[in-house]
Amino acid sequence: MMNRRTTLALFALLALGTLGACARKSSDSKPGEPQATSISVKGSDTMVILGQRWAEAYMKQSAGSTIQIAGGGSGTGIAALINGSTDVCQASRPLKEKEKAEVKAKRNADAIETRVALDALAVYVNAASALKELSLPQLAKIYTGETTNWKDVGGPDHAIVLYGRENNSGTYSYFKEHVLGNKDFAAATQTLAGTSAVANAVKGDAFGIGYGGIAYLEGVHAIAIKKDDASVAIMPSLATAQDGSYPLSRFLLFVTAGQPTGLAKSFQDWVLSPAGQSMIESVGYYPLPKG
Amino acid sequence: MSDAASSKSSGAARTLDLRRRPRRFERIAEAAIVAVALLSIVSVALILVFVGKEALPVLYSSVVHEEVTPLAMILPREINGHAAYLWQPVSEIPKYNIVPLFLGSLKVTVVALLFAVPTSVAAAVYCAEYASSRMREFLKPAIELMAGVPSVVAGFFALVVLASWIQRAFGTEHRLNAMVAGLGLAFATCPVIFSVSEDALRAVPQSYRTAALALGSTPTQALLRVILPAALPGIGAGVMLGFGRAIGETLIVVLASGNAALVDLNLGHSTRTVTATIAQELGEVVVGSAHYHVLFALGALLFLVTFVVNVITERALHRSRQSLSGSK
Known part of the structure; x- marks a missing residue:
């Protein structure tokens, strides 16, 4: 009754379309490239609000760059860093040895932890x-x-x-x-x-x-x-x-795979500057001790 | 339509000609529709295959068995001289006992159904049998609109408002507990059960009603002895749909149940369901770890439970439908 070949062809078309869409999406965004004007920061729920305040202030002074902040928990952020789906991971605890090894294995770079605030x-x-x-x-x-x-x-x-x-x-x-x-x-x-x-x-x-x-x-x-x-x-x-x-x-951390580059680096440098550190107390955490 | 009308007046040969052209188009359209229908079945099947593939290593993988065996997932563990069922996946010694989770799912689902079934069936009876047509036209869409309330909103309501009411009314030990989560779930299940039951009641032929009344029964007798039994298969199907909705619902229970994996039957205690566990822990697990596979096994088991329950009730309903039509 029903033409089997037509069905098959339709299926193939649909499958191809889906594949094509997926392929294009993944080649579009390569996190961590020097020219990136957009980075994603993901991780600790404790740090979400802090990260958002920082990102807003930073984006206001350097137009054209986009920083997306997401929560989910430190573990979620670290998993995302291992999978390469985030540029910077916010973590409220240091990485475990096992997690460091996984970052090294999957991202081919050491996990770098930078203290950004005190909680x-x-x-x-x-x-x-x-x-x-x-x-x-x-x-x-x-x-x-x-x-x-x-x-x-x-x-x-x-x-x-x-x-x-x-x-x-x-x-x-x-x-x-x-x-x-x-x-x-x-x-x-x-x-x-x-x-x-x-x-x-x-x-x-x-x-x-x-x-x-x-x-x-x-x-x-x-x-x-x-x-x-x-x-x-x-x-x-x-x-x-x-x-x-x-x-x-405890220290609140930014974690990156390898030294941060491009926007991730300038954002992190700004966060550690007096301008970035002075915002921390308004969110309820504490700036890093001086020296 | 107009083509068909004009073809009627012309000769038989031309009718055939005219018919052939839309036929080719129809075939393509039919093929497309079949493809789309198959696609949904195929994607459900593929999801099953995927969940199964990720769940099965629980049975044979040595990586998983280093941390947990299938037997250890069900049997209690000896802690300080007494047996305990523990779900502590992030620990020095991870403990993956699934008993508290399934008990939790069952507790909230039973509470939800205990509340939702009587109220929604009663509402359906009122709507189908007693309400004036204007009242019915208002009531039915209004109740069905409840189904459109996002579950996160229902969950938030249960978390903030309902929890306080219930603690004040019953003096429950935990503010967030099985009762709060169950009532929140009832909010999501009521419209499903109501809608299907009401349709089932209205599908009972008018002749049943008139015959029952003609034989001298009061309207209440007609309802209880004739109409409700005749609509029972449909109402049963509605309850089943509601059961599936309740046991599979995630967000409401994540927000309102407190998520403590306890093993007891106290409805005033916090409880942790299978769905909430999967939702909250899957984001963090390392792909391929024991924890990861156990979470998928939970999903597969949950599917199995709903599937078995559905098959059993479908059979029971089928039998009752047969006996109904047999006695006619």
Whole structure:
């Protein structure tokens, strides 16, 4: 009945068309070329807003260049860097050895990490909570599920509700490594996409606890952190992050495959210049210590 | 149309002539339509092949078995003397137990259906049997418009508004929990179940109604004993569609369920579904790693579950349809 050859021909045409479209697209954009007037920056959700402010200011002063900022998590950004689908990766944690090796293997260049800003990872509780401080060991017990009631850490007799980040987040990895000593999060930890979602959840939950960048503090309050039960409690601030006394401060990074070139280089240089560094505090993070 | 009309008046030979020309065009058009129809089937088949290809290494790949075996994905793990089902893929010792995820999917889907089925079927009955035609003309599109609400909006509503209401009303331990996610999902499933059920009810021949009433039954008796049973296969199909929509929905549960992989039946606790897990973790995994293949295996299993459920209900519905027409 139906002419089989016609169907086949139509199929072939469609397939060819699709292939053609794909091929053209991929040869159009070669990331990292010296003349590139457009680069993509992808990675840490913690750094999205910071990156966007930088990009806006930079694009305003050098017309014609486009910088696209995307989030997704440090892990997502690093994966994109390995696959070559982003020029610059924003990361809130250093790369693992395994990831560095993969960048080297797939991109044929070393992964270069450049410190661009300083962040203090804050631990926050609901604005109505009277809790003022916790020590790192207490925090570890809370997040591994050993301590489940606020009364064990000096609060009211009520279950602790844990909020955290998805496991593709640099903040997740950082917290797991530096607070939990690489132990697993308690199964009851609710994982949310993005620091603002965590802050929002804690804002709506009188018995919640969350962690994330210092920039997201609306409706919640940060608590002071003690390195161990004997040491002094320290609030996250510019001074305590820069002198390293706050136990949970970390560097925010740009990661590139090989030394950055072209627009990526000039953007990064600008970010490290006084003009770029002076913008950081308005977003809620801290500039790099001088010298 | 006018060609056909004019050809009727002319001779038989010319009619044939006239017919031949549109025929060639029709053939091309038909071929194009068949090609497009086949293309959708082929692409679905190709997606299946791809998912299957990425999922199967879970069964045989040594890379995957270094981290997890198929048995370890189902059986509990001994932790500090008691058995635990853990989903902790990013860990020193990765743990890929899929039990909490499927239990989570089931919990939110059951909540969604418990809420959506009675309300949407009742709405469909009202619309098809009781509402005036003007009311019906307003109601049906209005309810079906709900299907057009983007799921991210429904999810956000559940996250911000519904979650607070439910915590206040039930005093749930977790603000984001299976109940909130389930009710959010109900928002997405209601229009599907309503629309199909209403069509099924209206497809019941008028003669059934008149016959039932003529035999002396009250309108309620006619509805419960005659019309609803006759429309049951169609309503069943609607519920099945709703089930598929609920268990496959991702964004609403990502936003509203809290995503903690717990194993319990408490609806007030946070829960993590299969779809939310895939959506949140697939972006980060290294292609070809154990985690990557396990996520695809999750997708394949989810497909299998919906497929089996669909086949079983399709069979049951078929049988009930046969017995209905047999007793006629």
